[in-house]
Amino acid sequence: MNKALKKWLTIPLLLLFSLWIVLFYQLIFVAWTLQYSYIGVLGVIVTSLVFYFVFPKKDRNFVFRFTLFALMTSYAISGIFGYTLKWIIIDWIVFVILALILGRILIGKKVLTLFLVIMVMTGFEIWLPLDSWSTLSHFSVNYLGRLASQDPQVPSLPVTTIPDPSRPGQQMILTLQAHQPYKEEAQTLVDGLALSGSNQIEEALVEIQHSYDLVTIQPKGHGYLTNFASPNQLAGIPYSALGSSDFPFSTSHFLNINGDSRMYFTLSASPGELLSTLLSPGQTASDLANLTIQTAKNEVANWEQLTGRNAVEHQQGLTLNNGVLAGTYDHQTVHIKTDGVAILGLYRLLPKSELASPTAVVEGNNLLQVVTLPPDKPKIIATLYGSYSHPLTSDIVFADVLGNGTDQLLINTVPAQIVQLTPTGKWNVLWYSGRDSFRFESVFPQSNGDLIIANSPSLVSTSPIRYLGGYVYKNRQLVEQFRVYHGNLVNLSTVHVSAGTKPQLLMSVYDHQEVLLLGPSRIPLYDLLVGGYVLVVIIAIFRRFGRRHAG
């Protein structure tokens, strides 16, 4: 190493450089590779070669080795894993010693500098694990809850929100957290439940190790506060929002333990029963339908027992019972027979010039019906059917993607489609997905056409893996607004938890038992990273010319 280089790259600059390298790699190189496959890899190679060769010959060796050291460090830290803090710290210390020895041999830089690089990287990865850094390209991470248990009973944590009574207009997060058994818990349970005359003592004891606490998460000061959810808080949400994690193969059960809510799962049918069903193709569908309806009934009963309220769904004064949509709307009685089993909601599917009120949308067996509401006489004005090959489930996002004041249906059939209701009662398909794995997730309302939040596969590769993306609809195509190359994001919803009027995105991470709350980005990180690249290239060019003149 020469003196000129040392003059340029002091320790803080090196630290900044290492952080920039890792961010650039995670947000730009990984993104290119995932989005554009081999073309992206080509881009990565070109960009890397430019970066390498733009430096004068004598710098290259150091730049190359230091870059590798930073990247390897970032990945090594993300791989440190342990269930107890003690083991994580021991792992980390062993890693630091090895990394410093390796770094000393590889780079020859002072051990202090290398140690500081490791410290900075560790700090950032404690703040946000490396596999979530990709979200920073368009969002800031407001909350990341690692609520994992060692023995996960659910593939992903269900997550929803309820209004926060202490902050009007804002919400708090409601989710599951793996229950951490504590000493003497069995005794406490027996005492508490026996006193209340509960008949669930044995169940509660069996499930201590495998249960989940229902918790609320709300912003407090600069952080977030996790509390046990009370049955009262849960009464306002539909039973399926939290209680259907492995529906219908597992049944969720609830316990009220001294005012805290606990949840556990049991199999709805034994492995033998499921096998019987499979091996009798002449009755498979009826068997499964029976199991499904039975599980739903049991879960409703369990939820009602916990919350002490009738779980029949109300949608602005309307209920649906045995297909009859009944109740009052606009002070007038509604009573009409439909083919529905569930109310999806009240949406304005036709413009005000056609209908004075929004319509009720109900869903039945592989169909969806639109019912007019007072002052118009309630009647079914349109029915949309699914088929067995492309079933129509309630996996639908209602959004005004045209920006004309009416809602269109973003339907997650396989493949997904955008469907619009016309005044004649006919359905007009605006857009079909060309990929099976594309999914609509949520929307951010915008006056000139809502921003569609979707999980969408890569462009070139045929892999079904989906990544987060933002799109607006224009002329039979979805125009890309942003991409976040984070896979496995499920249960997405648009919420208002801690960013005032700005929409936030709440989700859970499949297979990882994490809950993630993303808010609007505070800094244009993507532009800064590209700017950093340009800056480094410019500096390198100056060093070339500086060297030539000097030489």
Next chain:
Amino acid sequence: MKMKSTVLIISALAGGTMLLAGCGNLQSNPALMQKSVVQRSVASQGLVKIQDAINSMSSIQNYSIKAQIQEATGRSVRSVNFYGAVMLPSSTTPVQIQMDETIGGNNYSVYQNGSFAYYEDAGRWKPMTPVSDLRPWQSLSDAIAKNPPKVVYQLPDQTVVSWLCNVYQFKTVDLGSYLGHTALVKPQESLYTVWVDTTDGLLRQIEVQSTVGVPGKGTNSMSSTDLMFNYNAPNLNIGVPSSLVAQIEKP
């Protein structure tokens, strides 16, 4: 020379950036949605072909399966996976089953020999109701006989694993549920797809697709796909798992 390479570097960068920027728009493409309808044709002899395949299955005494049951409600798609072997009951041998199952991401095993039936859950074996009345092909032909499909479609031939198969598709109302619950639903109409081996005329795969409306939840779609192989394996050995023996031996 240096100047020249710098210009080259900058232009390569600019070109690369332009190439990668802003081509992520998704065009509307109806091809996938229409595929299932466009590719099928009415097969006038389809039902006979299916019956023949079911009849020729009577020679099968044991076989292996790789199967999946999948249900989708609202946003969630959940599945149960099966992998194992079945020895159908005969006059000399009782039914024997060895099956690994994954339910909700957790692993289970099933072992059955006649009425001796257990399943393993998290390392512990528990007794279960034996799988009885095991007549997989009869069940399919009974359903067809009870409610003969109005029309049978033929889909383009497909290769399943290594067998080239004729693919037939039909709708029928099935036999109703015998899962041991009181029947909560009427016998379900389902879409059946069967794969018939072009060389030996045996069934290779059966798919059943249907939907049911769940109060408060909406449409629940159900499908089961059962791939069958290793027909009449000569040295199939479904033995008692040693962990089951160990558990039962202990007081």
